[in-house]
Amino acid sequence: MSQLKHAASYYAASAHPQPARPELNRDLDVDICIIGAGFTGLSAGLFLAEAGYNVVILEQAQIAWGASGRNGGQIVNSYSRDMDVIERQYGKATADALGAMAFTGNQIIRQRIAHYQIDCDLKNGGLFAALSHKQLGHLVAQKALWERYGHTQLEMLDKAAIGQAVASERYVGGLVDHSAGHIHPLNLALGEAAAFESLGGQIFEQSAVTQIQRGPRPCVQTAQGSVRCQFVIVACNAYLGDLVPELAAKTMPCGSQVVATEPLGALAEQLIPSNYCVEDCNFLLDYYRLSADRRLIYGGGVTYGARDLAHIEAVIVPNLRQTFPQLSHIQIDYAWTGNFCLTLSRLPQMGRLDSNLYYSQGCSGHGVTYTHLAGRLLAQAIQGHNSQFDAFAKLPHHPFPGGRLLRVPLTALGAWYYALRDQLGI
Known part of the structure; x- marks a missing residue:
């Protein structure tokens, strides 16, 4: 076999x-x-x-x-449906119960890394990047919602501030979760x-x-x-x-596509000076971060039914270059797909x-x-x-x-x- x-x-x-x-x-x-x-x-x-x-x-x-x-290696808190949706659909008691655990997985990861001295390139900070003022308004509401559940390590960024965190012109603002981060999964x-x-x-x-x-x-x-x-x-x-x-x-298996560029050297720090992991606020979102050896790892391109795409780069690279036009001539060293499990x-x-x-x-x-x-x-x-x-x-x-x-x-x-x-x- x-x-x-x-x-x-x-x-x-x-x-x-x-x-x-x-x-x-x-x-x-x-x-x-x-x-x-x-x-x-x-x-x-x-x-x-x-x-x-x-x-x-x-x-x-x-x-x-x-x-x-x-996966993208991003430590992102909460769930794919946030506590306001849970409360609306299932009631306050359920939202409170799940909300009390919404940031626990992150804590467990960090405890495991520290206790067992796991070398997995842990870096701190995660950024939700808004592509429109409507999305930015949703992030303001998300910050208030998470703070209701005791999560206070959050910071809103305006257009100028997000430009200092990520060298892309696409974003009008964002929300930093200082307790988030990224790892070599x-x-x-x-x-x-x-x-x-x-x-x-x-x-x-x-x-x-x-x-x-x-x-x-x-x-x-x-x-x-x-x-x-x-x-x-x-x-x-x-x-x-x-x-x-x-x-x-x-459930339904769904595919997500990821690419990793060649090592970018000093250019990496220019792209993401904050070294945060980043995800945008679209329904079909893009996500990216820097690896320990200064590659850009960029993902997205959801396929329903977990089909393996023949041309992963054709799906991901146009978005990567829209986010970072300065990478138009950078080589892609790796491209892969993997399945995640979606519920209704x-x-x-x-x-x-x-x-x-x-x-x-x-x-x-x-x-x-x-x-x-x-x-x-x-x-x-x-x-x-x-x-x-x-x-x-x-x-x-x-x-x-x-x-x-x-x-x-x-x-x-x-x-x-x-x-x-x-x-x-x-």
């Missing part, structure tokens, strides 16, 4: 050396089996290993092979994996799960082995496939299918921080502490209208509508 290797990304090319993890080829009996070695699975596994549980993580490819090792995941293994956890790569036999003591099967356990955590997100059909029906509500889905089968999925574009929070909540729930877990679990998890046949065109049509609104400034 052919092995699944990391995408040919800048992250894979610059990742720290790692020992080879074996394929599962025997039968094991442990406390907990986690399916998926991305941020959700690694976060949950590390919390559980710290609590003394015997944990196995099964990964179909390599650690952080999916979105966790391919694959190196973060590899560091968390090493921390998990240092506590006795086991990770098996190239070990795709073929079946979950449910029951009082579930059995998770791969082609060459099995894991019998007390609890199972499904942490596959956009790469779940048909393993758990009732979960797959409630744009809020993450967390819950249990049986008393001992837990899941978390559907980060909807805010996965770096949410997955680390999810790992803590899943670990707490397995230990019997359910209050924060239940705040997510009680949210309705609706399937996409039209089923698998129509969910992609219907969602793409809705995205086209909002993209048109962005272009028209309405």
Whole structure:
């Protein structure tokens, strides 16, 4: 059987050396089996290993092979739907509960980096950049909303100030979140994996799960082995496939495209003197930042249904050069795509299918921080502490209208509508 290797990304090319993890080829009996070695699975596994549980993580490819090792590397707080939308749709109590956790994932990441001395190029500061005065007004409201929930490390920028932070003429202003930041996501995941293994956890790569036999003591099967356990955590997100059909029906994998330029040297500091990570405020947004070796990593170009694009550069580079015309002759060294998991509500889905089968999925574009929070909540729930877990679990998890046949065109049509609104400034 052919092995699944990391995408040919800048992250894979610059990742720290790692020992080879074996394929599962025997039968094991442990406390907990986690399916998926991305941020959700690694976060949950590390919390559980710290609590003394015997944990196995099964990964179909390599650690952080999916979105966790391919994303933009941006530490962005809150969720893809903010607390005002949550309150409007689900009530104040739910908004308060989720709002109290909206900045926790960021804190967990920083705690992990500090405690386990993970080398992943952590830099501080994130910028929401407004392309219109209407978007700038939304950022003013967002600042007030986040401050209601105790998050005060925020600063509004006018046209002149944002020009000092980013050398682009596209923006009329912005909002800096000084607690945000950016990292090398694959190196973060590899560091968390090493921390998990240092506590006795086991990770098996190239070990795709073929079946979950449910029951009082579930059995998770791969082609060459099995894991019998007390609890199972499904942490596959956009790469779940048909393993758990009732979960797959409630999400849609979507692709995001990323490029990395050649090293820019001194020009890098001229482009982003602040060294913040940046995302604009469009519905189909662009995001970018500098790498540790002074490349510009620039992403966007969402595709619904997780289609691999044949010409990633043709989608991303025009936007990159519109943002930074001074890069018109710069070479692109890497271009890759990766899938994230979208829900109909744009809020993450967390819950249990049986008393001992837990899941978390559907980060909807805010996965770096949410997955680390999810790992803590899943670990707490397995230990019997359910209050924060239940705040997510009680949210309705609706399937996409039209089923698998129509969910992609219907969602793409809705995205086209909002993209048109962005272009028209309405």
